Amino acid sequence: RDVGTGGLHIQTNGPAIYLQDTDGNGMAQFTKDGASFLYYNKALKFYTTNTGACVCGNVISDKVGIGTGATTISAMLHLSGDTDANLIRIENSNTSMSQNDTIGAIEFFNNDPTDRSPNVAASIYALAGASGGSGSLDFRTISPGAEGAPATSSMIICQYNGYVGIGTTTPTERLHVDGSACVKTLSAIYGDSNYFAGCIGIGETAPGEKLTVAGNISASGSVYGNIVSTGTTINGDLTVHGSISADAYCSD
Numbered sequence: 308r309d310v311g312t313g314g315l316h317i318q319t320n321g322p323a324i325y326l327q328d329t330d331g332n333g334m335a336q337f338t339k340d341g342a343s344f345l346y347y348n349k350a351l352k353f354y355t356t357n358t359g360a361c362v363c364g365n366v367i368s369d370k371v372g373i374g375t376g377a378t379t380i381s382a383m384l385h386l387s388g389d390t391d392a393n394l395i396r397i398e399n400s401n402t403s404m405s406q407n408d409t410i411g412a413i414e415f416f417n418n419d420p421t422d423r424s425p426n427v428a429a430s431i432y433a434l435a436g437a438s439g440g441s442g443s444l445d446f447r448t449i450s451p452g453a454e455g456a457p458a459t460s461s462m463i464i465c466q467y468n469g470y471v472g473i474g475t476t477t478p479t480e481r482l483h484v485d486g487s488a489c490v491k492t493l494s495a496i497y498g499d500s501n502y503f504a505g506c507i508g509i510g511e512t513a514p515g516e517k518l519t520v521a522g523n524i525s526a527s528g529s530v531y532g533n534i535v536s537t538g539t540t541i542n543g544d545l546t547v548h549g550s551i552s553a554d555a556y557c558s559d
Contacts (some may be wrong), residue, residue: 441467
């Protein structure tokens with residue numbers, strides 16, 4: 308009814324107001340408690356409740372602001388809130404997930420027409436754990452082999468048990484690197500038993516022995532091993548606070 312203000316007022320004493328097309332298909336619904344439901348082509352696309360709003364499907368817009376305080380939108384999707392419960396949730400309704408099933412993902416699409424693009428150049432996948440429990444994060448960044456295909460090669464994976472893999476999808480330690488690694492600053496290595504395969508260089512980029520040190524060595528304990536009569540060279544100072552035990556030695 309028109310109350311003289313130029314607006315249309317719809318009132319009801321029932322539980323809701325329904326807007327339908329000529330075929331009886333729902334277009335909108337407004338309930339007595341304030342919830343609203345909007346439909347497109349018979350499908351629910353948007354609804355509100357007393358706790359928030361939900362978009363059912365894709366959002367296509369230049370900029371969207373959601374939440375309290377999101378009046379000045381500075382990004383294509385701007386989420387704003389004033390509590391410690393500001394969350395983005397991707398929910399998978401599958402109730403029988405298996406290990407490594409995809410729970411949800413964020414994809415980064417590249418429209419550059421060169422180098423097998425356009426395609427999903429990088430993505431972050433949330434994968435289910437054993438029997439669907441727990442989960443892991445899979446970071447994929449390698450360009451796919453076919454144009455239009457998503458990036459499928461895992462570069463970093465963070466598992467539910469705290470293990471992180473780089474170059475491997477099955478890490479067995481807190482940090483598992485399958486390949487070469489360069490650490491600019493390493494303050495300490497802790498553990499009861501540490502194992503290093505190959506040659507180790509300290510101050511040397513191309514070690515030729517199990518341990519190659521370019522510089523001085525200071526030891527506060529004992530040094531054990533075989534000092535052969537030929538081929539043993541110490542360039543620099545050797546300071547030992549303790550004892551040196553060897554099967555044989557040769558001195559000048």
